[in-house]
Amino acid sequence: MTALTRTRWSITARLTLLATGIVLFIECLIYLITAHMRENDTRHDLMWAMEHSSISVPPACTWLVVERDGVVTGTPGLPAGFPLSESLRHAGAPRFEQIELDGQSYRVLTQRRGDEAVQVVLDERFHLLERQNLLFAFSVALLLSALTVVVVVPAGSRFLFNQAIKPLNEALARQQRFVADASHELRAPLTQLHTRAQLLARKVDRMKCPEALAEEMRRLVNGTRQLGDVVDDILRSAISAEQPRSALVDLAELANEVVAAEDARASETGLVLEVRQAPGQFLVPGEASALRRVVIALVDNAIGHTPADGTVVVTLETPTQTTVRLSVRDNGIGFDQADERSLFERFSCGTAGQGQRFGIGLSLVREIVEAHHGTVSAEGRPGVGAVFTVDLPAATPAITWPSTAPVSVTPRARSTGVHIARR
Structure with missing residues (x-):
C-alpha cells in the first residue's frame, strides 16, 4: 500500500467517523426531544382521561378505577394487579407512577376528584413499540450514512484530489524532463572535458613538467570526474525512483581529496586546511558521490565563514566500533547555538559568510546524512568558531584506539596550504 493510498484511507476513515458522529448526535437529540414530547403527551392523555372519561367508556388502552365511600369499581378487563390500593387509598394531588x-x-x-378517588391505568405497549421503531429507523439511518460516506467520499476525494494535483503533476513532469534533458546534454561536454584533462595530464607526465603543474592536472582530472558523477546522479534520480546502489566508501580518502582540491582557494585567502585522522579504518556503506558532496559542503561552509589566516580542520575518528565520525572545525565567525536547528533548514543562510550563499548546502548535508542513516550536528559560539559533526554507521566494526588529546586549532598567520596529519 502506497503512502498516497494510506492517506486516502485515513481521510476516508476520519470523514466516516465524523459523519457518523454527527448523525449519531442528531439522532440522540431527536430521540431526547421525541421522548420528552411523548412523556408530555402521556401525562396529557392521563389528565384528559381523569377529567373527561368514565368507567364505561374509557379511551383506548386505558382503564379507570373509582373508589367512592369504600366501594371500588373499575373498567372491565382491568389488568391483574390493579388497582393500586395503596395509591388509591391515599389519593390526593395528581400522582404519576410507572x-x-x-x-x-x-x-x-391517581387523583382525588370531588368525593371520589380515581385511578387511570394506561397500557404503554404501543408507546414502547413506537419507540423501538424509532430506534430501528435511527440505526438504519446511521448505517446508511456510514455506508454512503465510505462509498461516496473515496470516489469524490479521489476525483477532487486528482483534479487538484493535476497541474502539480504536470509541473513536476516538466521539471523532471528538463532535469533529465539538461543532465543528458551536459554529459557529453563533461566527458570530452574529462578526456582532454586526462590527455593533458599524460602529456605533462611525459614532458616531465614541474611537479606542481602535474599535481594541478591530476586535480583537474579528479574534479571533472567528480562533476561527471554529480551529473550522472542527477540524471539517475530524474529517470528512476530507485535508490542508488550502496558501496563501501572511505571517508578518509574523500576528505583528503576535498581538502587537496581546495588548496588553491585556501592559498588565496591564507587559510590553513588540515586533515587529521586517528589510526584505523573509516569505511561506511553509501554512495561515494553523495558523501563527497557532504564533505565539500561542510569544508566550503567553513572556508566561507573563516577570515584570512584562519584554520579549518577536518577530523576523522571512530568514537565507537559501529560509528565513523567526520567533523569540520574552524576558528571563524561562529554562530549562536540557539540557531543550530535553522542552520540545516532549506534556504536558511546568514549574512556574515563570504561570497554568495544560497542556504542549500547544509540542508543537502542533512538530507544525505539522514539518507545514510547518520546524524549531523553543529556547535559554535560567535567569534570563536564552529564545528560540524557527522556520525555515520561503520561498514564493519571499526578499530578503536586509545583516546588522545583533543585537536587544538589555532590560526597560523604565515602558513598556508594543505596539511595532512595522523594522530
Missing part, C-alpha cells in the same frame, strides 16, 4: 407487571409497562395516574 408500573411493570408481567413484562408489561403501565403508566398510572
